[in-house]
Amino acid sequence: MIRVGKKYQRLIHGSGCACHSPQMGDVTQALTAFNRRGFLAGLTATAAAMGVPGPVLAQASGRPGRMLFRQLRLFDGKTDSLRDSAQVLIEGNRIASVDFAGEAPPADAKIIDCGGRVMTPGLIDAHWHTLFAALPLQALLTADAGYIYLAATVESRNTLLRGFTTVRDLGGPVFPFKQAIDDGFVVGPRIYPSGPMITTTGGHGDMRALSDLPRIPGGPLSAVERTGGAAIADNIGEVQLRVREQLLQGASQLKLVAGGGVSSPRSPLDMTTFSEAELRAAVDVARDWNTYVAAHAYAPRTIKRAIAAGAACIEHAHLMDEEAAQLMAAKGVWLSIQPFLSEADVPPMAGPSREKALEVIAATPRAYELARKHGLKTAFGSDLLFSAALTPRQGKMLTHLTRWHSNADILKMATSTNAELLALSGERNPYPGKLGVIEAGAYADLLIVDGNPLENIDLIATPEKSLALIMKDGAVVKNALPA
Structure with a gap:
């Protein structure tokens, strides 16, 4: 068994903790077998011990076929100001379109009303x-x-x-x-x-x-x-x-x-x-x-x-x-x-x-x-x-x-500018699509912010309160928007 001191127990114990269940005993045995080169094999064994089938182990709310974010103010990662009345269509793990004309959503799209909140690229x-x-x-x-x-x-x-x-x-x-x-x-x-x-x-x-x-x-x-x-x-x-x-x-x-x-x-x-x-x-x-x-x-x-x-x-x-x-x-x-x-x-x-x-x-x-x-x-x-x-x-x-730096320049640095640095990896780039921007064809990595970070950059320092929605690779990993 892995023994964790009181100081670090909070890293792995949460509400409804099942650490003392027979299944967790199997999980622990799998974890003790980990080494640097056998990590994936050990993690698969852990998932199997918990009765979780394959890659769904860490899926948050899944990735629908199409998702339309509407009623939002857009910071696209490159400009110094917000654009109002935007809507952003996600297909799979990519941004399909960015629209300011209020076009009708696709019939099969899941609609998410952002209530005038700000959308930014993921940091x-x-x-x-x-x-x-x-x-x-x-x-x-x-x-x-x-x-x-x-x-x-x-x-x-x-x-x-x-x-x-x-x-x-x-x-x-x-x-x-x-x-x-x-x-x-x-x-x-x-x-x-x-x-x-x-x-x-x-x-x-x-x-x-x-x-x-x-x-x-x-x-x-x-x-x-x-x-x-x-x-x-x-x-x-x-x-x-x-x-x-x-x-x-x-x-x-x-x-x-x-x-x-x-x-x-x-x-x-x-x-x-x-x-x-x-x-x-x-x-x-x-x-x-x-x-x-x-x-x-x-x-x-x-x-x-x-x-x-x-x-x-x-x-x-x-x-x-x-x-x-x-x-x-x-x-x-x-x-x-x-x-x-x-x-x-x-x-x-x-x-x-x-x-x-x-x-x-x-x-x-x-x-x-x-x-x-x-x-x-x-x-x-x-x-x-x-x-x-x-x-x-x-x-x-x-x-x-x-x-x-200005707030706009700070956000650009943590999105599109940093993405330019990542792109130096050329042929070794593990994610060769566009990052750090909200535009057609870019990866669907985005945030919905309660408040305007261009006016109050401190919102970024309190993500548990300020980030109403987080999407990575087209999957929603947090959604605190009103129903």
């Missing part, structure tokens, strides 16, 4: 960690894989109920979890997976115990690597191997750790990990697969090296200087940055990690100012980690951007 988080968001770091390093996946299943549903219908996962063994969502076994957002972050010995993400050192090239993998938390590479050949391994498993883009990080206590923020040649080797393999490399980098020198090697996107960059910002602008490199404004935006930390977090928080305003000054292509990501109490701030993080 996109460009820097998320599906498996690492809700559990403390120590639990992730020590817990059974079944428990980690179970907690992630709960958090994945919560992510979707916050209005985030798509995430770009920037590190973790998320491939089978993504497949479980796509196949309908788990409720959650679309996932653009990177797989384990690729780092060097001593780089951010190298969470090995010191007893695992020295590393023997070609020797057995450490526990962190076996579970898919990180992939360690210390020369060009190893970099190429690790990149190809992630692409083989279905990575839509690659995450390389070019410098130090906050949560890894032994990796200083000022350090630079991979050489330019090693980074370029990763970029070359990614290009051969028609996708791109996102480089984790905080310090100016690290940012410049990653850009010189051909990285298409810089993650974080909070410590960048004027020269680094100018170089990003000149090369058209994307900035994927997180608005960390206080310790409330980061998990509880101590020692070197807390000191580094405070340094990043202090540098955040200048980084956003440089991004605006130089017109950088800027994506929104939250990068919330290691805390079930912190993840509900996902929408709150988006509202922090009012210090530098």
Whole structure:
């Protein structure tokens, strides 16, 4: 049986809990058999133990043939204002039409009256960690894989109920979890997976115990690597191997750790990990697969090296200087940055990690100012980690951007702009349709908001109250509209 402490019982216990039933005992046995590569098989066994047939395990209210949303005000993801008297027709998992002339609905369409509420595209988080968001770091390093996946299943549903219908996962063994969502076994957002972050010995993400050192090239993998938390590479050949391994498993883009990080206590923020040649080797393999490399980098020198090697996107960059910002602008490199404004935006930390977090928080305003000054292509990501109490701030993080952007620009960033970044994955794009917009042919990922987020962006921070309806891939996952 999986034993869950009182602190985390609320992650899996709800009303009408059947944890002590014979069926749940069978479920628990199935969960204990989970491992990183056997996730789908274990989940299917869990469904069978519960008597649930196949992919209907996670279906919310189903996907009708046609659905017409009428009497709504439309934010299409690209413009600065709302359009009134709109109606949107959904067929399957796509938007069939957007109409402002009040055309008669198809005879077989289910009609949903929005009562003048606002429709927006589903939100996109460009820097998320599906498996690492809700559990403390120590639990992730020590817990059974079944428990980690179970907690992630709960958090994945919560992510979707916050209005985030798509995430770009920037590190973790998320491939089978993504497949479980796509196949309908788990409720959650679309996932653009990177797989384990690729780092060097001593780089951010190298969470090995010191007893695992020295590393023997070609020797057995450490526990962190076996579970898919990180992939360690210390020369060009190893970099190429690790990149190809992630692409083989279905990575839509690659995450390389070019410098130090906050949560890894032994990796200083000022350090630079991979050489330019090693980074370029990763970029070359990614290009051969028609996708791109996102480089984790905080310090100016690290940012410049990653850009010189051909990285298409810089993650974080909070410590960048004027020269680094100018170089990003000149090369058209994307900035994927997180608005960390206080310790409330980061998990509880101590020692070197807390000191580094405070340094990043202090540098955040200048980084956003440089991004605006130089017109950088800027994506929104939250990068919330290691805390079930912190993840509900996902929408709150988006509202922090009012210090530098209008409400309309904030919503565009979290929808159509983030979708442009996702599209860099080219042929490796797992969802090649249009995302982040409401227009004919786009995926039917949308929100119905009680109130006008263009006037009050704080509505995004209270999704349990403000989001009257959530649709992902043409299926309604929440509907609190009046009958």
